[in-house]
Amino acid sequence: MSTEISIKDAAQMLSISEQRVRTLCRIDELEARKVGNSWQINMESLNKYGLKTAHMVAENHAAYTTTSKPVALSFFSGAMGLDLGIEKAGFEVRLACEVDKYCRQTIALNRPNTALLDDITKYSAEQIRKEAGLTASDDIDLIAGGPPCQAFSTAGKRKGFNDERGNVFLKYLDLCLELKPKYFVIENVRGLLSCPMDHRPHDQRGDGFPDLSEDELKGGALNFVISRLDNSGYGYSFNLYNSANFGTPQIRERVILIGSRDGTPPPYLIPTHTEDGSLGLPKWNNLRQAISDIDKHEHLNFPEKRLKYYRLLKSGQNWRNLPEELQKEAMGKSFYSGGGKTGFLRRLAWDRPSPTLVTHPAMPATDLAHPDMDRPLSVQEYKRIQQFPDDWQLAGPLVQQYKQVGNAVPVGLGFSVGKLVMDLIQGVDVLSPVGFKYSRYKNTCDVEWRKLFNAQLKVTGSLSDRLQA
Template identity: 60%
Template sequence: MESTKIGVETAANILNLTQQQIRNLCRNGKIPAERIGKTWIMDESDVRDYFDTTSCGTADNKVYTRKLEESINFEKPRAMSFFSGAMGLDQGIEKSGFEVVLACETDNACRKTILKNRPNIALIGDVRDYSSEQIREAAGLSEEDDIDLIVGGPPCQAFSTAGKRKGFEDERGNVFLTFIDRILELRPKYAVIENVRGILSAPLKHRPHSMRGEEFDPLSAKELKGGALLRILDVLREAGYGVSFNLYNAANFGVPQKRERVVIVCSRDGEKLPFLEPTHAENGEYGLPKWRTFRDAVSNVSLTGNNHLNFPEKRLKYYRMLAPGENWRNLPLDLQKEALGKSFYAGGGKTGFLRRLGWDKPSPTLVTHPAMPATDLAHPEEHRPLSVEEYKRVQQFPDNWQIEGSLIEQYRQIGNAVPVGLGKAVGRLIMNHLTGEGVEEYKDFKYSRYRNTSDEQWEQMIELEYKKHMGAKASFA
């Protein structure tokens, strides 16, 4: 059957773009089109294909509710997911026995990924736009229906040490606070909050380093490190939730990647849950299997037909000299200086420059773009960045899990995700507590490469810091 011919105005409505943007897409060959007079004519099927493979226009904040005929499986514990991304964390908790009845996401490409793989899920947009009643309605739950678990990783840039660290003064930090509000309003049996390591040191109020020193007033309690997390803990505990947290390396949970994230676990009954139960250890300690490697993850991924970015030729010159597991430091000194330019004389470890992965180690933390000069993630032997397919394997996404959007958007979604194995460990901990089963605990287990990251150790450290700076006057008031 012949495809319907449409004009610029109709295409703009389908893609949620301006008519000028549509003309530019036609002119650049992004959408097959024929110029007739002063306008463009195209096949509707081509326009919809473009919509399906890219993220166009503003975010689609439409609410997708569960259809009446799609009844919830009440035999499974119910979970709600916020800041869902490409659903790495959600797939993990599903593997442990939960049913995710609702997702929440604003990013257009992520929303397409969610609907492509979970077409029957309830999906809402910005959490700030919905009351707890509206969230329940979208999920097909009544006020009397108990929610077993809420999970979410609020935007982390406000707390990242790589950013300005504005914390709750940042718009994204305010989203974090709204998420806490919704948890307390929905009152799930358990809540899990995932975030970057930077949240352990983020202050409640950030003062730029240029405004610190002897000529400035001393830091206030709100400006001391750890204030943001202390505020979160106070709010949750005042509401009756028991709280535990730690910084976890995903490699300890069967993930072929060294990726560290803070996981905060909250229990409505006021009980403090134990730490996540590791399934692997770096060198096989405690009788556990050794960490999984990059080779384990991608051994049967085809090297042909993969989707990947390319390095510029000037960088390939150096990659051709590097073996698996090597980086710029393995080049002769003159070539190190040539390859890095001014960055050679800059401080920092510079470990991401000209970096080939090693076959027999876990992957480094996946980034959102594997071909940026300071964060290269090159294949151990091929002269290219890791492919999208290899990214999925490292993050433990099933091969049939379709990531929507452009190539860059696919990398970004996978790179931002919580590894499925870490999500499964979270779900398994909650499920075991929910059913009364025990959790295997390993004394002095090294969950991450950092010290003082467990709740008790961290709070003792922060208390000492506050006494040192504030004495008896330490207060957030």
């Protein structure tokens, strides 16, 4: 029988009034039964409510149960988009490591038996094995994680590994090499391909200044990572993948590096969709297929000053589709600035994948408006676009729920990663399509990227030779 507690104890655990607890019982927010004039509350129901509403803390704990499936460990787990895909491919995600309060509560709500840890820098490889229920001799099949990407984002200051968030990237790499899994995955933003390890200010370059060092070149941070891998014996490959090519109704590009303990570079991910239906694959999934049948919506709202323009726009349109005078009125000074500005007053198109989801759908420069309705996308629509199950519970206030889903790896992309690794573990022959265009950008796979980086080195070396002469 489930443990039950009193109104008084429940109020203390949630730090709310006893009257509020009674109300939650009456409106069935808490599972409870009436005994005389009072209530007896189901403890499991109370824990779930407390986590979802952020009234309770998700505590660290070891794995409560284990299975015989191939073992995966997750770091920087977020709302578990990557992990859900890996699970779908047949792995047991034995451990999740995450510092964000609301993400931790989401993990505890949905995967209560999975080990939960917080700051990755606090744990040794030995401690991680222990918390995951693994002995020193147990093999780890897969480690997966997306270290914080802000240090490498093209929108940030590009501090790379000199940023504190960059340092946890290196901690993650160290753990991967020490734990020695069969395979490990690093997921990150496109900026990782071009971010230097050490950034030299632009006013300190050119005539009168030394040439850029190897660490200061574009891509210096990634070069440092793969130099570590070269010395470790791990084989690796990476590419910039568009999630729409893997069934996600969203154009979202992420760098995914896969390391292999046997020293063999893994093949690239196998696409399941193409933009035009080539290679005998289905066309990209679109927004209508993803969200048109959702009934219940929780969403933020646009201010009235923006709604007046949205009422004039149709599916797939943005501010450029307004009459010129209204464009100037709506955009203000931004009208005269450069750049595409396609995120301003943007209605999504029914017949296309969504653009990349952001952490807030109603910020002026990155609006994500419903194709027809005068509102931003709802959290439920966010979940569908990122391919989370409808019953996946998100903890915290609405803005935090948007943030968790917006930061996630699409489940379809995670599944493609998991399936590739599972096939390799099981000895299945995997053949990547020859000449497939994974991204709209050039030099984004490991082979082409290395050629480009080496070309920079040659230029820098020739300049140094001339100066010495």
